[in-house]
Amino acid sequence: MLDEAIAQKLDIEKFSSTPNTFCIADVGCSVGPNTFIAMQNILEAVGRKYESKALASELPEFQVFFNDHAMNDFNTLFTTLPPEKHYFAAGVPGSFHGRLFPKSSLHVVHASYALHWLSKVPEEVQDKDSPAWNKGRIYYTRASDEVANAYAAQFAKDMDNFLNFRATEIVVGGMMLLVMTVIQDGFHRSQSAGGFLYDELGSSLMDMAHEGLINEALIDTFNLPVYTTTMNEMARLVERNGYFNIERMKLTDPILNVEGPADMQMCTMHIRAAVEGVLTKHFGSEIIDELFTRFYQKAAKYPLIESKYKKGNLLFLALKRK
Template sequence: MAGAVQSGNISKANPMNGGHGLYSYTKNSTYQGKVIVAVKDLIMEAISEKLNSCIISSSNTICVADMGCSVGPNTFIAVQNIVEAVQKKYQSQGQGHSGLPEFQVFLNDHSVNDFNTLFRSLPPNRNYYVAGMPGSFHGRLFPSNFLHIVHTSYALQWLSQVPMEVEDTSSPAWNKGRIYYSSAGDQIAKAYADQFSKDMDCFLHARAKEVVCGGLIMLTVPGRLDGSPHTRVFSNVCYDILGSCLMDMAKMGITSEEKVDSFNIPVYFSSPQELEATVERNGCFSLEKLHCLPLEKTQTSIPEKARAISYHIRAGLEFLLKEHFGHEILDELFDSFNRKLEKSEVFQYGRAYSLFALLKRKPT
């Protein structure tokens, strides 16, 4: 028997809301879509400058993977940007239209992702072939030396699991009374940072086996500036507000404090320095570019912003919240969350940044 295929299903699934309903990811991922548009020029530039000529001359089929694709239209925008950039690169090398490669695109997410909605939404006139690849990107998903380009956007901030010590009542890092790390003690923040580091190690180790020499990884994650406190990150403040709403409901007897104590959001916002350290530690990729991009502020009213953020976070966290607390509390929870957002100062002092990193596979 040949060597066994390694499963990628080694992490806990946290699927976004599927379908096309009011709280679906499809209808509430506009911000992620804006980020993909914002990095388009960086992707075009990366492929133009860094995609190896030997790949262009030797490959009739370019294999692309979008990891953490979810269900909305954003993955198709990202894929089309990549396909167009590669075609432009080929043409700049003197290849005519007849010499352009074909593209095999793999859309990856956990097996519980709403792939039905995803595939029903495929662009009808796409210029690439598509296949689904279920599994966790924290493990192996593809054969060795198979992928030419890996793209992931707003997915790697999701941890494979909540750090164990955060949920251990005997640990000094037990996160009692909170659902997140940003306003907790240093030990809890360190536990989250360490988990992010471990997960990035797993991600890069798996991709080092799958990406061809000279192949590219383009990743975009929500992050923060080097030295910036976690308490000033926009999304972190929002998660803390959501946690306060759950504690209010516990005090009213709608849920229990024990349930709140045992719930933690498995998300971490890294700094450029932390991201760079994981790449250096892995050693299989060169970090070609690293940009920190600020979020452009919208000019809508505070109530409109609060509602958009409430729907956005519900689309991302509803699965976890429903699994832990039951669906009965969701409407009341997010009504309370929306009201607190309107009264908070998060829109004045909260900061939102995206980190874009370009990695290139080193020669083996």
């Protein structure tokens, strides 16, 4: 899908006469190796595009910017860079919810499994006087409509900012290639596979609170800053923003295919890697091992409960800067 989008929609003619550097950014890159695979795939696809347009002699040098929060382990990222890479590498610390690059300096922006992270938890869900107060829960999928609407509103605001900033940074004719987890249109948010897992994590925390291992008030003041959109919702947000054309939009199956309890051990590791940082910051490191032991025991039920919701919950989205 990525190759096809670049081959058919990337307008290299519009910027082939600009300085001989092709700039790619992977926002929310984490530490690899998935980011390295994605960057290599993009480089090869762009190279084939130049060849198909009889512009092989004008093939530029490539600059790749790896972006993530400043707390990301950039040391690990750069010590594991592929030795055979055919690009110059640089790190750009900072949130992709803000401005990161100079105006019209990027040709391709890539983001994979990143845009579900919100810039912050919606304020209403942590306000005791708000109808959206999310007492006893850490996520929205099984919460009230008021909580879900607060999360959706925060995602819409964050996505508009993300599109606005990237529109400033990407050249006309340049592209964004996004991979996002989604809930299929027509499914209730409680039927989300990821939502099920986060809810079980919250349930594990509540079990620990009931046993006196943690203070329940700490749970009432904690919510995960994560939101899973739908394909139609994402399309509406892009169209409302107005800076990008939707060139490709396709649902695919997730890479992680959970088939039994043994695989849930790997799933638990993925969830822990994703959210351990925010959990530790709020609850302290002392509870983490116990929490994820309990989470695994609950999540082992996942293949039986949620198997019918595993298909088609990954979205590939190719956008072109107008």
